[in-house]
Amino acid sequence: MSNNIKLYLGDCKTELSKLSDNSVDLIFTSPPYADQRKNNYGGVNPDKYVEWFLPITQELFRVLKKDGTFILNIKEKVVNGERSTYVIELILEMKKQGWLWTEEFIWHKKNSYPGKWPNRFRDSWERLLQFNKDKKFKMYQDEVMVEVGDWAKNRLKNLSETDKLRDVSKVGSGFGKNISNWVGRNKVYPTNVIHLSTECNNKSHCATFPESLPEWFIKLFTKPEDVVLDPFMGSGTTNIVAHRMGRKTIGIDIMPIYYEMVKKRFDSENYLF
Amino acid sequence: MSNNIKLYLGDCKTELSKLSDNSVDLIFTSPPYADQRKNNYGGVNPDKYVEWFLPITQELFRVLKKDGTFILNIKEKVVNGERSTYVIELILEMKKQGWLWTEEFIWHKKNSYPGKWPNRFRDSWERLLQFNKDKKFKMYQDEVMVEVGDWAKNRLKNLSETDKLRDVSKVGSGFGKNISNWVGRNKVYPTNVIHLSTECNNKSHCATFPESLPEWFIKLFTKPEDVVLDPFMGSGTTNIVAHRMGRKTIGIDIMPIYYEMVKKRFDSENYLF
DNA sequence: GTTCCGCATGAATCGATAG
DNA sequence: ACTATCGATTCATGCGGAA
Numbered sequence: 158m159s160n161n162i163k164l165y166l167g168d169c170k171t172e173l174s175k176l177s178d179n180s181v182d183l184i185f186t187s188p189p190y191a192d193q194r195k196n197n198y199g200g201v202n203p204d205k206y207v208e209w210f211l212p213i214t215q216e217l218f219r220v221l222k223k224d225g226t227f228i229l230n231i232k233e234k235v236v237n238g239e240r241s242t243y244v245i246e247l248i249l250e251m252k253k254q255g256w257l258w259t260e261e262f263i264w265h266k267k268n269s270y271p272g273k274w275p276n277r278f279r280d281s282w283e284r285l286l287q288f289n290k291d292k293k294f295k296m297y298q299d300e301v302m303v304e305v306g307d308w309a310k311n312r313l314k315n316l317s318e319t320d321k322l323r324d325v326s327k328v329g330s331g332f333g334k335n336i337s338n339w340v341g342r343n344k345v346y347p348t349n350v351i352h353l354s355t356e357c358n359n360k361s362h363c364a365t366f367p368e369s370l371p372e373w374f375i376k377l378f379t380k381p382e383d384v385v386l387d388p389f390m391g392s393g394t395t396n397i398v399a400h401r402m403g404r405k406t407i408g409i410d411i412m413p414i415y416y417e418m419v420k421k422r423f424d425s426e427n428y429l430f
Numbered sequence: 431m432s433n434n435i436k437l438y439l440g441d442c443k444t445e446l447s448k449l450s451d452n453s454v455d456l457i458f459t460s461p462p463y464a465d466q467r468k469n470n471y472g473g474v475n476p477d478k479y480v481e482w483f484l485p486i487t488q489e490l491f492r493v494l495k496k497d498g499t500f501i502l503n504i505k506e507k508v509v510n511g512e513r514s515t516y517v518i519e520l521i522l523e524m525k526k527q528g529w530l531w532t533e534e535f536i537w538h539k540k541n542s543y544p545g546k547w548p549n550r551f552r553d554s555w556e557r558l559l560q561f562n563k564d565k566k567f568k569m570y571q572d573e574v575m576v577e578v579g580d581w582a583k584n585r586l587k588n589l590s591e592t593d594k595l596r597d598v599s600k601v602g603s604g605f606g607k608n609i610s611n612w613v614g615r616n617k618v619y620p621t622n623v624i625h626l627s628t629e630c631n632n633k634s635h636c637a638t639f640p641e642s643l644p645e646w647f648i649k650l651f652t653k654p655e656d657v658v659l660d661p662f663m664g665s666g667t668t669n670i671v672a673h674r675m676g677r678k679t680i681g682i683d684i685m686p687i688y689y690e691m692v693k694k695r696f697d698s699e700n701y702l703f
Numbered sequence: 704g705t706t707c708c709g710c711a712t713g714a715a716t717c718g719a720t721a722g
Numbered sequence: 723a724c725t726a727t728c729g730a731t732t733c734a735t736g737c738g739g740a741a
Contacts, residue, residue, distance in 0.1 A: 187714085189714080190714050191714095192714095193714045193715095194714065231714095232714070234714080234715080234716090235715080235716065235717095237565075238530070238532065238565040238716095238717090239530045239531055239532055239565075240531050240532065240533060240534060242521065242522060242525070242531070245518035245521060245522065246522070248515065248518060249515060249518065249519070252515065257511070257512045258512055258513045258515070259511060259512055259513065259549075259550075260513065260550065261513060263536055263538070263555050263623075265536070265538065265623050266734095267734065267735085268713080268733075268734035268735050269621055269713090269715085269733085269734080270713055270714085270715045270716090270732080270733085271713085271715085271731075271732030271733040271734080272715055272716060272717085272730090272731055272732050272733090273571075273619060273716090273717095273730095273731055273732055274715090274716055274717055274718095274731080275569065275571075275717080276532070276565075276566075276567060276569045276717095277532075277533065277715095277716070277717085278571070278619055278620055278621050278622050279619070279621045279622070279715075279716095279732075279733080280621070280622055280714095280715065280716090281621035281622060281623050282536050282621075282622065282623050283714085292510070292511040292512070293549075294549060296548070296549045298546075298551070345544055346544070346546060346551055346552065347551055347552075348542060348551050348552040348553070348554035348555075349551050349552065349553055349554060349555065350536075350538050350554050350555050354734070354735060354736095355712095355713070355714095355734090355735085356735085356736080365713095365714060366714095578733085579733070579734060579735095618732085618733065619732080619733095
């Protein structure tokens with residue numbers, strides 16, 4: 158097996174204990190949501206979810222480097238007509254473990270699950286919670302710049318001298334001070350809203366998120382040779398993408414079927430194994 | 431003053447006590463964010479925010495009709511590099527008051543202004559928390575339908591007779607039975623992600639949200655003659671829009687300057703006052 | 704080669720029915 | 723009463739075969 162790919166079959170918490178302290182640059186994972194994917198994972202009751210997850214986040218805290226980042230993709234389900242609170246309770250409990258809740262990205266799932274109900278629309282977004290161990294963390298913003306949108310083209314092309322010179326926007330928009338820096342650029346930094354569709358085609362391995370989702374965060378928070386961990390590997394999207402991007406990667410899953418599937422996927426992509 | 435418009439100058443909690451129980455159909459508001467708008471409201475310390483807000487949500491619970499809805503536009507601020515937790519703590523405390531946290535809409539601010547920070551991107555979304563007193567609440571979904579995506583335009587325009595007549599999809603795709611229902615349809619229900627641009631004119635009153643934001647929720651949760659309340663009126667966007675849409679409206683603000691401004695805005699739109 | 708069309712597939716949710 | 727299962731509902735996407 159290549160030293161750059163490490164796959165573990167077993168309980169997440171147990172397998173994590175085999176990893177060294179401060180050895181991981183980025184944790185990107187999508188744990189089984191409460192009561193979802195029952196067929197594969199047995200399901201976790203919403204009431205027990207926080208209690209079940211906290212020992213794992215404790216281990217993740219240990220293995221993450223001081224300047225590393227933990228991105229948690231999660232969404233609370235509707236129970237009895239109401240949104241469950243296990244996600245927000247989890248945030249509060251993780252803070253007690255020492256985690257800093259630094260940001261919340263929104264993943265807008267353009268092709269959300271269809272359906273119609275008398276008092277609810279389709280749920281078409283998920284949380285990408287960012288946690289860190291320290292206020293200073295590695296972030297390579299230039300790696301994820303995007304083509305400038307039309308609004309900026311229009312907004313900037315007729316910029317008045319007043320606009321360019323004023324120090325602070327009167328309305329506190331944050332546009333004022335450095336506005337002239339933006340003229341002539343065609344790339345801008347993205348926002349904390351990510352628009353992607355899910356990919357679930359006729360393939361045997363149906364990922365819960367598209368490859369471009371971990372790709373975006375791997376570019377943003379790691380450099381080649383850095384270590385990317387997914388403690389709930391599933392079909393291995395995070396690991397495959399990380400490896401393709403020249404990062405080292407670690408994957409853990411309790412289901413033999415997923416463990417074997419990911420091994421096969423690496424083989425089929427002609428990676429040493 | 432028209433009986434359809436009631437504006438109160440004073441402390442939110444005090445003024446709310448003048449309203450009858452179960453008399454409001456929709457509460458739509460954007461309270462002063464913690465430590466923000468210091469000049470206008472004196473600012474509320476993030477640590478004290480929940481404590482400060484809970485007596486108000488208690489009164490709001492009292493005045494809201496059993497089948498009414500409370501939409502709370504709020505976003506936690508970043509303090510010392512970390513997201514504050516007062517919003518999620520507020521949700522948990524409001525549940526203890528009897529509120530149901532039924533949904534969380536995302537307002538994607540499409541034209542949030544550029545800016546650069548070393549470890550943070552532009553924040554281009556806000557929470558719109560939906561609370562209800564009862565699982566059964568009024569919701570007029572048909573009022574907010576949107577244009578169908580391209581897929582339907584292409585697929586359905588030349589629907590074959592076989593498609594129109596077949597009872598059950600041969601392969602059980604789940605779409606077969608009622609596919610003929612789609613012929614001629616060009617509107618679909620929206621999702622819980624709302625895409626709107628911010629409006630911020632150079633006027634002295636810079637609205638915290640565009641008119642289309644309260645408009646969307648007023649359409650969704652009320653009918654003409656229903657009562658729409660904004661206990662943190664500010665520049666009065668909610669009230670103006672509600673009145674324009676034939677709803678009764680109640681606005682409260684502690685700042686005389688806002689109170690007078692909203693009165694003037696109603697006057698300038700030639701409403702009886 | 705391109706475009707068009709059939710089709711399967713979703714981290715879903717509600718209400719009714721069954722144990 | 724309380725939980726488990728099932729059918730009905732809905733729409734964006736990419737694949738693959740056909741025109």
